Ligand SMILES: *[C@@H]1O[C@H](CO)[C@@H](O)[C@H](O)[C@H]1NC(C)=O
């Protein structure tokens with residue numbers, strides 16, 4: 001427990017290790033601890049990542065194998081987090097997995113790298129990460145719940161050993177589970193029961209507690225201590241305006257009915273807490289429906305929020321956060337004829353204010369914020385809004401098997417309204433046939449590398465927004 005009364009992830013660790021004794025044929029493994037465990041602990045044994053046995057004795061001598069590739073580790077039941085490192089019983093080249101961290105706490109919306117190192121006795125034929133709560137392990141890159149949010153940045157097939165990284169972006173609360181790594185060689189598979197890394201995805205929240213007369217104490221809290229930043233610098237917003245001070249976790253304020261507060265962690269301003277009232281429920285505040293949106297160039301987007309003004313509003317508008325002074329988008333010449341506030345007459349009743357931008361261009365990629373004025377407050381301009389990314393479609397050409405090329409249809413971000421789109425291909429401007437092969441379920445198409453045809457792609461429901469056409473042979477000869 002820290003002196004500030006802040007919860008802490010530092011817990012007593014029994015520091016387990018496996019000691020190997022005995023002759024070549026009759027080995028005994030002992031699970032040793034750096035201190036005496038109270039109660040009657042149950043020991044769990046793992047062999048090659050599989051759950052082997054449980055016993056109340058710290059010794060294990062039930063047919064310990066003497067295969068070179070086998071590794072063993074032990075844990076105490078109920079404290080599987082404190083797993084011993086896997087040890088080899090014969091020499092030092094046995095198969096094993098070691099996770100870099102056993103627990104990770106990160107903010108919702110951010111990115112995490114979960115890593116381990118592995119050693120395979122033979123070169124691997126398959127390696128992947130999975131969620132331990134699935135009944136059968138499933139490669140995360142094929143899980144629709146993680147569509148385009150999961151990467152294995154250093155994946156190389158058929159290595160003996162190496163680091164393996166699982167990167168998950170745009171984290172959601174439902175990603176809070178234990179992740180495990182597994183690998184296969186020709187006649188070996190690392191077990192699925194070996195404890196991995198537990199991820200906790202947390203959000204920031206402002207907690208309001210009464211202090212002295214007319215005062216409240218605000219605390220910026222998370223449900224776990226952020227792994228990469230256990231003592232962060234905090235940022236506070238009052239009525240949408242970033243305050244210069246304070247930068248600590250707690251803040252004492254006067255409690256006015258119209259005031260709202262929100263907090264963020266420096267470096268993660270995008271993932272701020274919702275704005276909360278210090279007194280009652282009717283304070284001024286803005287809540288964006290989505291914090292990030294990715295859409296196709298040429299299409300239309302609606303960006304929305306909800307807001308509450310403590311008094312009637314006298315002015316309301318949307319602006320780009322990269323302008324030095326906030327300027328109503330409907331007056332910006334760069335958006336002439338492309339920006340609308342549909343239903344603006346209803347905004348007076350708290351909205352929801354919608355910003356509609358049509359015929360999107362790449363230079364519309366920016367952060368958009370909403371602001372309003374009442375006769376005594378103006379919602380601040382520094383409160384983070386919705387970040388819009390406008391992407392074009394592109395065909396990339398890579399060599400495939402002998403005489404063939406692979407065409408890949410890609411966007412620079414995952415489309416918000418359609419994360420797993422159906423791709424449509426055009427050959428010489430003519431739509432290719434309906435799904436007879438897998439070409440429609442993926443974003444790739446394999447073609448002969450020596451024809452003079454041109455290809456372009458799009459995604460379903462946006463047939464009018466093609467990628468530029470490419471020729472897989474020679475640019476000058478193809479028909480576009
Ligand atoms: C394992 O070996 C130890 C030491 O040789 C012995 O005391 C113990 O009874 C054995 N346990 C089992 C389950 O055979």
Ligand SMILES: *[C@@H]1O[C@H](CO)[C@@H](O)[C@H](O)[C@H]1NC(C)=O
Pocket residue numbers: 111112113153
């Ligand atoms: C993840 O790793 C990459 C390099 O492999 C690094 O650039 C990135 O900053 C890391 N992200 C986080 C959130 O640690």
